[in-house]
Amino acid sequence: xxxxxxxxxxxxxxxxxxxxxxxxxxxxxxxxxxxxxxxxxxxxxxxxxxxxxxxxxxxxxxxxxxxxxxxxxxxxxxxxxxxxxxxxxxxxxxxxxxxxxxxxxxxxxxxxxxxxxxxxxxxxxxxxxxxxxxxxxxxxxxxxxxxxxxxxxxxxxxxxxxxxxxxxxxxxxxxxxxxxxxxxxxxxxxxxxxxxxxxxxxxxxxxxxxxxxxxxxxxxxxxxxxxxxxxx
Amino acid sequence: xxxxxxxxxxxxxxxxxxxxxxxxxxxxxxxxxxxxxxxxxxxxxxxxxxxxxxxxxxxxxxxxxxxxxxxxxxxxxxxxxxxxxxxxxxxxxxxxxxxxxxxxxxxxxxxxxxxxxxxxxxxxxxxxxxxxxxxxxxxxxxxxxxxxxxxxxxxxxxxxxxxxxxxxxxxxxxxxxxxxxxxxxxxxxxxxxxxxxxxxxxxxxxxxxxxxxxxxxxxxxxxxxxxxxxxxxxxxxxxxxx
Amino acid sequence: xxxxxxxxxxxxxxxxxxxxxxxxxxxxxxxxxxxxxxxxxxxxxxxxxxxxxxxxxxxxxxxxxxxxxxxxxxxxxxxxxxxxxxxxxxxxxxxxxxxxxxxxxxxxxxxxxxxxxxxxxxxxxxxxxxxxxxxxxxxxxxxxxxxxxxxxxxxxxxxxxxxxxxxxxxxxxxxxxxxxxxxxxxxxxxxxxxxxxxxxxxxxxxxxxxxxxxxxxxxxxxxxxxxxxxxx
Numbered sequence: 151x152x153x154x155x156x157x158x159x160x161x162x163x164x165x166x167x168x169x170x171x172x173x174x175x176x177x178x179x180x181x182x183x184x185x186x187x188x189x190x191x192x193x194x195x196x197x198x199x200x201x202x203x204x205x206x207x208x209x210x211x212x213x214x215x216x217x218x219x220x221x222x223x224x225x226x227x228x229x230x231x232x233x234x235x236x237x238x239x240x241x242x243x244x245x246x247x248x249x250x251x252x253x254x255x256x257x258x259x260x261x262x263x264x265x266x267x268x269x270x271x272x273x274x275x276x277x278x279x280x281x282x283x284x285x286x287x288x289x290x291x292x293x294x295x296x297x298x299x300x301x302x303x304x305x306x307x308x309x310x311x312x313x314x315x316x317x318x319x320x321x322x323x324x325x326x327x328x329x330x331x332x333x334x335x336x337x338x339x340x341x342x343x344x345x346x347x348x349x350x351x352x353x354x355x356x357x358x359x360x361x362x363x364x365x366x367x368x369x370x371x372x373x374x375x376x377x378x379x380x381x382x
Numbered sequence: 383x384x385x386x387x388x389x390x391x392x393x394x395x396x397x398x399x400x401x402x403x404x405x406x407x408x409x410x411x412x413x414x415x416x417x418x419x420x421x422x423x424x425x426x427x428x429x430x431x432x433x434x435x436x437x438x439x440x441x442x443x444x445x446x447x448x449x450x451x452x453x454x455x456x457x458x459x460x461x462x463x464x465x466x467x468x469x470x471x472x473x474x475x476x477x478x479x480x481x482x483x484x485x486x487x488x489x490x491x492x493x494x495x496x497x498x499x500x501x502x503x504x505x506x507x508x509x510x511x512x513x514x515x516x517x518x519x520x521x522x523x524x525x526x527x528x529x530x531x532x533x534x535x536x537x538x539x540x541x542x543x544x545x546x547x548x549x550x551x552x553x554x555x556x557x558x559x560x561x562x563x564x565x566x567x568x569x570x571x572x573x574x575x576x577x578x579x580x581x582x583x584x585x586x587x588x589x590x591x592x593x594x595x596x597x598x599x600x601x602x603x604x605x606x607x608x609x610x611x612x613x614x615x616x617x618x619x620x621x622x623x624x
Numbered sequence: 625x626x627x628x629x630x631x632x633x634x635x636x637x638x639x640x641x642x643x644x645x646x647x648x649x650x651x652x653x654x655x656x657x658x659x660x661x662x663x664x665x666x667x668x669x670x671x672x673x674x675x676x677x678x679x680x681x682x683x684x685x686x687x688x689x690x691x692x693x694x695x696x697x698x699x700x701x702x703x704x705x706x707x708x709x710x711x712x713x714x715x716x717x718x719x720x721x722x723x724x725x726x727x728x729x730x731x732x733x734x735x736x737x738x739x740x741x742x743x744x745x746x747x748x749x750x751x752x753x754x755x756x757x758x759x760x761x762x763x764x765x766x767x768x769x770x771x772x773x774x775x776x777x778x779x780x781x782x783x784x785x786x787x788x789x790x791x792x793x794x795x796x797x798x799x800x801x802x803x804x805x806x807x808x809x810x811x812x813x814x815x816x817x818x819x820x821x822x823x824x825x826x827x828x829x830x831x832x833x834x835x836x837x838x839x840x841x842x843x844x845x846x847x848x849x850x851x852x853x854x855x856x
Binding site: 547559606613 | 692744747748750751754755757758759760764767768770771772774775776778779782783785786787789790
Binding site: 195198199200201202220221223224226228230232233234235236237238239243247248250251252253254277293297 | 399400401402405406409410412413416417418420421476480481482484485486487488489490491492623624
């Protein structure tokens with residue numbers, strides 16, 4: 151579903167990604183872990199077609215980037231630590247806007263369904279600026295799945311959320327965003343990643359340093375695996 | 383796309399939806415107008431600022447009947463240019479601050495549709511401000527010649543050119559460290575032709591020039607509009623990509 | 625470490641020689657103009673610097689387009705060099721013009737199309753540098769610089785045409801003068817020699833400075849690269 155080969159990204163002279171080989175099977179939930187500055191966000195922005203790779207090939211949902219970026223974008227949902235919502239519009243209006251940007255027809259039913267899924271049906275006529283951070287983030291997930299994408303990218307979705315809000319977001323991520331889709335998530339919250347993901351890849355110094363499936367962990371846990379990968 | 387982990391009730395569709403260029407543009411325009419209609423932050427700032435500029439000009443230039451004859455067009459265009467940068471800056475900052483620009487860029491639409499969407503809403507804000515400031519100016523100074531169609535046509539042409547370059551440059555300036563101060567510095571030297579041609583044409587009309595007499599600045603105004611809309615259309619991709 | 629190319633050293637020497645010759649031709653060889661006297665002699669360097677300033681401005685816009693198409697950083701270095709060198713030459717043009725204008729027009733400055741366009745062009749250049757200063761990422765800096773150089777290159781000629789609609793007193797020595805021009809004159813054969821040699825001399829000096837500036841940029845880049853290697 152996602153495949154990158156020898157992906158290199160440079161900002162001027164600084165090389166952020168130095169040959170990332172990465173692939174995700176349909177239906178997998180991959181957590182991309184790594185220290186700050188390892189290039190996780192850069193990598194995700196390349197998969198999201200927001201940033202161009204300097205070298206190497208990227209394929210998402212069967213289309214290659216950056217040449218077929220419009221097709222990729224139609225099949226992609228992104229949740230980042232910013233909600234990407236307009237504060238002066240209501241929840242419903244925000245979703246209407248994005249539905250139109252994705253070329254959906256008869257989107258009213260879809261919007262109602264999405265609002266129900268993220269548990270904000272009762273707030274549909276309220277302005278986003280009145281929403282708490284957790285509610286905004288839930289609506290951001292609704293926004294990201296409005297066009298029913300095959301691939302989801304989460305970039306540190308828990309940033310700035312308290313314990314309760316994180317738990318609520320967990321539920322929504324699991325039931326709405328991840329269900330039946332292919333997911334890549336960056337996070338430095340190992341505990342949460344351990345609950346959600348089916349595979350763990352560690353990005354360090356611009357390359358994938360290690361990769362393990364959830365089923366591989368028998369006697370060890372994710373934290374040990376993570377520490378070992380970084381020290382190697 | 384067949385996947386094994388799919389549950390029976392949910393399966394992402396494999397049809398690709400993509401809005402037409404026109405629909406995407408209009409979606410952005412409607413979004414901007416709806417948000418502005420609710421908050422009125424941008425329009426009220428532009429309007430209050432315009433009134434203050436005119437007030438200052440009134441005393442700085444002592445706008446008596448004689449002086450007014452020659453400076454009205456200049457006063458009006460200076461006001462619109464200043465108020466315009468205020469609106470342009472704000473309109474693009476709204477997209478940038480909460481990452482909404484990424485939201486727009488993630489949609490499966492041509493990047494130039496985003497440019498036209500933002501440009502049309504910026505133009506709408508500018509025209510609304512002009513539609514309020516001009517009658518007010520006419521009322522204050524008893525200048526009824528403002529309402530001739532050719533004068534309004536010049537205002538429209540000038541605003542189009544100014545907004546086309548301004549929207550492009552504001553998309554650049556919000557991405558810089560010095561964004562709060564940079565837009566007017568970038569915009570004014572490049573917009574000199576459109577402002578001066580507009581002043582020349584509208585000033586001529588206020589002083590009773592015939593249509594033939596203002597044809598030269600009018601032509602340059604049209605040339606500028608066409609060239610800069612085309613260029614902005616072509617280079618907008620380079621301004622928003624990474 | 626790359627040493628200075630011999631051709632560049634030769635060009636440095638040639639530049640100094642032609643500058644000397646041009647000075648001699650302008651100040652001694654060319655006959656004194658009858659009406660204006662010796663002050664007319666700034667004319668040779670005034671037009672010479674204006675000519676290369678204009679060439680640099682066009683080159684900047686063209687290399688901006690070349691950069692946007694090829695994304696090759698050498699065009700960015702070329703563009704910066706062109707803008708910097710011609711900013712300096714345009715400034716000299718304006719100063720020399722003012723020195724001449726004081727006795728000829730009885731004013732240091734007038735809002736004539738050429739003067740105004742030169743002033744606006746300088747402002748565009750200054751804005752160009754301010755824009756570049758505000759951006760960290762070298763690729764983005766290059767892209768924005770290219771776009772702005774292109775916009776400036778397109779708007780300057782229209783500025784000139786618009787201001788011509790107001791009025792002009794600037795003399796046109798080459799081509800047809802307008803009836804209102806003040807301070808025009810006809811060139812004798814010796815004046816022509818001094819004039820064309822000045823154009824030639826400043827073209828040589830311009831190329832020499834461009835070369836130095838481009839070389840400086842590449843060296844700067846190399847230093848950055850070495851620093852980066854050390855810190856890793």
